[in-house]
Amino acid sequence: MSSRFQAPRGTFDILPAGWEQRARVYAAAAQIFERAGYGRIETPAFEDRELFARGVGQSTDIVQKEMFSFTDQGGRGLTLRPEGTAPIVRAYVEHGMHRLAQPVKLWHWGPYFRHERPQSGRFREFNQIGAEAIGSDSPLVDAELIILLDELFRELGIAGIRLRLGSLGSPATRAAYRDELQAYLRQREAELAPTVRERIDLNPMRAFDSDDPGTRAVMEEAPTMLERLDDADAEHFAAVRAMVDRAGISYQLDPTLVRGLDYYTRTVFEFESDRLGAQAALGGGGRYDGLVEQLGGPSTPACGWAAGIERILLALDEEADEPGVDVFVAASEDQRERAFALVRELRRAGLRAELDLAERSLKGQMKQADRLGARAAIVLDEQQPAQLRDMTSGEQRELDLARAVEELGP
Ligand code: HAM
Numbered sequence: 001m002s003s004r005f006q007a008p009r010g011t012f013d014i015l016p017a018g019w020e021q022r023a024r025v026y027a028a029a030a031q032i033f034e035r036a037g038y039g040r041i042e043t044p045a046f047e048d049r050e051l052f053a054r055g056v057g058q059s060t061d062i063v064q065k066e067m068f069s070f071t072d073q074g075g076r077g078l079t080l081r082p083e084g085t086a087p088i089v090r091a092y093v094e095h096g097m098h099r100l101a102q103p104v105k106l107w108h109w110g111p112y113f114r115h116e117r118p119q120s121g122r123f124r125e126f127n128q129i130g131a132e133a134i135g136s137d138s139p140l141v142d143a144e145l146i147i148l149l150d151e152l153f154r155e156l157g158i159a160g161i162r163l164r165l166g167s168l169g170s171p172a173t174r175a176a177y178r179d180e181l182q183a184y185l186r187q188r189e190a191e192l193a194p195t196v197r198e199r200i201d202l203n204p205m206r207a208f209d210s211d212d213p214g215t216r217a218v219m220e221e222a223p224t225m226l227e228r229l230d231d232a233d234a235e236h237f238a239a240v241r242a243m244v245d246r247a248g249i250s251y252q253l254d255p256t257l258v259r260g261l262d263y264y265t266r267t268v269f270e271f272e273s274d275r276l277g278a279q280a281a282l283g284g285g286g287r288y289d290g291l292v293e294q295l296g297g298p299s300t301p302a303c304g305w306a307a308g309i310e311r312i313l314l315a316l317d318e319e320a321d322e323p324g325v326d327v328f329v330a331a332s333e334d335q336r337e338r339a340f341a342l343v344r345e346l347r348r349a350g351l352r353a354e355l356d357l358a359e360r361s362l363k364g365q366m367k368q369a370d371r372l373g374a375r376a377a378i379v380l381d382e383q384q385p386a387q388l389r390d391m392t393s394g395e396q397r398e399l400d401l402a403r404a405v406e407e408l409g410p
Helices: 016-035 049-055 061-066 085-094 139-156 171-187 194-198 204-209 213-220 231-246 309-316 333-348 362-371 401-408
Strands: 046-048 069-071 077-080 104-113 125-134 161-167 265-273 281-287 302-308 327-331 353-355 376-381 384-390 396-398
Touching (some): 016 139, 046 049, 046 085, 049 061, 049 077, 085 104, 085 125, 085 302, 125 139, 125 281, 139 161, 139 231, 139 265, 139 302, 139 309, 161 231, 204 213, 231 265, 265 302, 281 309, 327 333, 327 362, 333 353, 333 376, 362 376, 376 401, 384 401
Antiparallel strands (some): 104 125, 161 265, 265 281, 376 384, 384 396
């Protein structure tokens, strides 16, 4: 069957079998966060456009090209959230969470929207899981967050993971470094790709991201932020690294790690999987000590990360387990009400029980039980006493209905 309507480009439907896998990721994450004392937060799917322009940064690709923005009937400029950190900081400030014990530890799961070119692992509506710890500048926070994300990947059994770790310093050292880098790039402007040249003023750090061979050669000799960290930032970074080392997590130090959002200060990190193609980033994050104040709150340090659910699922790459049916209750026409009541009773007892909802013949119902992969079937037919059929062996025997739950129990 083909329909005139299809899910919009870069979006997808999550069907029941796909949800099973997601539920496993959700359950693993919920348990990890619960044990670490993180509370679940949910913010709206759209926010004031200005929140992202200010929070994520006017010069970023996200704000410049990727936001789905619209004007509502009241003339307000709104945007489907492209990321979760600015909204969570908005909520932190709006609800006066700075008055709670710090840091406030939050986690989230939900849909995000970016107008990117769709490809494997890159969508226009995708889902993220994320964590934010707001209100402490301790390197313990950075380390804990990195360890939690690593734990999630381990718990899910994702193989081939790499961690890249860097530090962007504080705004003052970063600004000085930015000037130095801009001067260096201008000196060698002729060797750079045109797109990089255009961005020297706006976002020189992005030059490290370029695939262009000429630009890469220039960047290999460029000064790096890690070489320019001031003492306090260098000390903070060393403390984070020591704790990550002690946790037995290996990483690659990346002096050029630039993330696509402007709010980062100090620690930045990104997990990649070699099971993903071009879109290798499974998740990433870092410290954003200036964002709360920038969005109107008191000066408050913070750190967090987000990971892409669809990328996690691609890296898992396992066949979805069909949810098994414990028992199918098949019934002749005059026994349907009995079957209906029995199924309710079986479900109340915790069994996955189904019955025919399409008025099939008894034979058709047995076929349906087979299609569903039912472990057992109960046959109610006024011609004979209730029967219990083992769907694997085909063995069938009489069943005392009063003992059905007991007989079918695990
Ligand atoms: P991000 O690196 O932009 O960070 O996104 C996090 C993750 O979301 C990526 O590593 C990737 O797995 C997934 N992702 C991003 N874009 C797409 C897409 N178009 N399709 C599928 N998956 C995608 C942030 O969003 C920050 N808010 C993270 C953070 C939290 N930093 C501090 N706190």
